[in-house]
Amino acid sequence: MAKLGVTLAGLELRNPILSASGTFGHGLEMQHFAPPGLLGGLVSKTVTLAPRPGNPNPRICETEAGLLNSIGLENRGIDYYLREIAPTLRAAECVIVTNIGGERVEDFAELAARLDAESAVDALEVNLSCPNVQGGKLPFATDPKTAEAVLRGVRAATRKPLFAKLSPNVTDIGEIARAVEAGGADAVTAVNTLLGMAVDWRSGKPGINTVMGGYSGVAVKPVALRCAWQCVKAVSIPVIGCGGVGKAEDVLEFLAVGCRAVQVGTSCFSDPSHIARLPAEIDALLEAAGFHELAARIGILQAGGGAPSCKPGVAVKA
Amino acid sequence: MPAPPPDARSFLSEVVSVTPCGADGVLLALRPERALGAVRASRFFMLRREDGLSPAIPRPFSIYRQSGDSIEFLLKVMGRGTRALAACSPGQKVRTIGPLGNGWPALDGDGPPWVMLAGGVGVAPFHMAIEQALAGMDGRAPARPEQLFFLFGAANAGMLYDLAAFERLPARVFTATVDGSHGARGNVLELLSDLQRRGVIPQRVRLAACGPERMLEAVQHFADERGLECWLSLESLMGCGVGICNACPVPTKPDGPRGSWPNVKCCVEGPVFKSDEIALHA
Numbered sequence: 001m002a003k004l005g006v007t008l009a010g011l012e013l014r015n016p017i018l019s020a021s022g023t024f025g026h027g028l029e030m031q032h033f034a035p036p037g038l039l040g041g042l043v044s045k046t047v048t049l050a051p052r053p054g055n056p057n058p059r060i061c062e063t064e065a066g067l068l069n070s071i072g073l074e075n076r077g078i079d080y081y082l083r084e085i086a087p088t089l090r091a092a093e094c095v096i097v098t099n100i101g102g103e104r105v106e107d108f109a110e111l112a113a114r115l116d117a118e119s120a121v122d123a124l125e126v127n128l129s130c131p132n133v134q135g136g137k138l139p140f141a142t143d144p145k146t147a148e149a150v151l152r153g154v155r156a157a158t159r160k161p162l163f164a165k166l167s168p169n170v171t172d173i174g175e176i177a178r179a180v181e182a183g184g185a186d187a188v189t190a191v192n193t194l195l196g197m198a199v200d201w202r203s204g205k206p207g208i209n210t211v212m213g214g215y216s217g218v219a220v221k222p223v224a225l226r227c228a229w230q231c232v233k234a235v236s237i238p239v240i241g242c243g244g245v246g247k248a249e250d251v252l253e254f255l256a257v258g259c260r261a262v263q264v265g266t267s268c269f270s271d272p273s274h275i276a277r278l279p280a281e282i283d284a285l286l287e288a289a290g291f292h293e294l295a296a297r298i299g300i301l302q303a304g305g306g307a308p309s310c311k312p313g314v315a316v317k318a
Numbered sequence: 319m320p321a322p323p324p325d326a327r328s329f330l331s332e333v334v335s336v337t338p339c340g341a342d343g344v345l346l347a348l349r350p351e352r353a354l355g356a357v358r359a360s361r362f363f364m365l366r367r368e369d370g371l372s373p374a375i376p377r378p379f380s381i382y383r384q385s386g387d388s389i390e391f392l393l394k395v396m397g398r399g400t401r402a403l404a405a406c407s408p409g410q411k412v413r414t415i416g417p418l419g420n421g422w423p424a425l426d427g428d429g430p431p432w433v434m435l436a437g438g439v440g441v442a443p444f445h446m447a448i449e450q451a452l453a454g455m456d457g458r459a460p461a462r463p464e465q466l467f468f469l470f471g472a473a474n475a476g477m478l479y480d481l482a483a484f485e486r487l488p489a490r491v492f493t494a495t496v497d498g499s500h501g502a503r504g505n506v507l508e509l510l511s512d513l514q515r516r517g518v519i520p521q522r523v524r525l526a527a528c529g530p531e532r533m534l535e536a537v538q539h540f541a542d543e544r545g546l547e548c549w550l551s552l553e554s555l556m557g558c559g560v561g562i563c564n565a566c567p568v569p570t571k572p573d574g575p576r577g578s579w580p581n582v583k584c585c586v587e588g589p590v591f592k593s594d595e596i597a598l599h600a
């Protein structure tokens with residue numbers, strides 16, 4: 001058995017696998033498919049101050065190699081979360097992260113203050129990057145000053161570790177990562193969904209009701225990996241990789257570029273039990289390759305030198 | 319925030335057979351790697367090949383029949399997901415998640431007769447519904463054959479999937495096709511109205527319907543107007559089938575029996591709804 005444990009923002013994770021927000025429910029809905037005791041952590045679907053009924057149908061559209069969504073952060077609000085869901089998480093055998101979202105900078109601080117006393121919650125993930133809710137306005141994660149302001153407000157409201165979930169839809173994600181680090185984030189989650197769209201050329205109808213929405217799934221992995229790496233280079237706090245993770249190899253690739261942990265999202269829809277088998281699959285891969293400690297595989301990327309390990313599509317003579 | 323039913327799980331099944339059915343359907347028989355208990359009609363499973371041919375998102379299918387250690391699904395081949403499943407060979411493994419959802423209410427013999435309305439591939443949850451109604455559900459009085467009217471409608475005869483299997487069941491079977499190629503010309507509700515006018519089916523009945531959304535809207539309207547008890551099994555776009563993706567919201571009647579939240583998840587709170595709980599044309 002390889003050692004799979006990692007530490008992240010002061011939290012001990014039995015392995016580097018967390019669920020990604022929005023793909024695993026708010027609480028323990030998936031515990032029979034994926035027992036929390038097999039995971040590093042659970043990240044809740046976003047909780048907002050007021051209840052949000054979500055967007056009209058259609059909310060998802062599968063494309064050739066990924067999934068577009070525009071759910072609209074459907075949730076019953078912080079009161080419901082604290083009353084009905086958080087208590088059920090107190091005995092959960094993994095790290096519990098509550099993802100919070102807001103429409104105004106102050107919303108985030110208020111949410112953090114409300115959650116601060118809840119013992120079930122080990123950390124907060126600040127959703128700066130949902131593409132589906134601001135009514136056309138850009139997410140907070142597209143402006144470093146606003147992103148930093150959100151984190152400062154949240155930092156002042158809670159002592160819990162803070163993850164800042166960033167958007168890939170920016171020119172320089174490293175700049176945003178530095179801003180949230182300056183604002184007090186303890187880790188960066190890279191990344192949320194890519195902004196995308198789909199259309200039926202016969203009817204002219206868009207694939208999802210809001211026309212544009214969040215694109216996820218295997219197709220986005222190279223983009224997410226690049227974003228995660230840029231964050232790793234930009235900040236000294238840990239980076240949690242997220243985007244297109246489905247297989248054990250994907251997890252080890254995000255770790256190779258320097259991520260401390262990894263979130264699994266859209267692939268939970270393919271099979272909600274697979275996330276719980278991932279740690280054993282990672283273990284098998286590591287052991288087969290003669291590695292006995294996962295933490296030692298973090299940041300092994302050889303950038304700036306060495307031959308590329310991923311050959312281009314054309315034949316290359318050795 | 320409902321969780322999936324406690325018996326829901328994820329496992330691999332082996333393909334036993336793939337048999338063409340009707341103009342564009344197949345019957346897919348699977349043998350789960352571990353035995354399943356008896357599954358209630360109109361519960362469903364998410365199915366997906368894991369060899370790269372299926373899309374990433376599994377597709378939901380009502381259980382069609384269950385016998386011995388195998389479960390059978392009726393698929394209309396419509397897109398990538400159903401094409402991949404229809405192209406399975408015996409022995410192949412298929413990711414199977416379920417049983418999911420609630421299933422039909424007790425189709426008992428204690429009240430007015432049941433009229434089952436199927437539209438096209440919406441026929442899938444009715445084979446076992448008839449079998450279970452006749453056997454008795456939830457300890458209630460079994461329905462007698464003369465209490466079960468099965469009305470099967472489709473665009474054309476080729477989409478009256480596996481009709482012969484229904485004709486072998488001890489229920490009264492009637493058909494309607496829009497093009498008149500089989501049974502009455504017209505849709506399934508016109509057929510019902512006609513059979514009631516002729517006194518073949520009484521006015522006071524209970525309805526159970528499955529089919530395209532426009533058909534279910536019409537059935538809901540029909541039931542509302544006449545004050546009939548009516549249950550609808552919805553076909554919905556689903557991302558996960560287990561309540562976590564929030565992609566299958568069904569609008570609820572404001573302050574109706576399903577509570578104050580404006581929608582319910584088709585996958586874990588349905589797919590069967592009493593028609594006065596939901597607002598299909600919202």
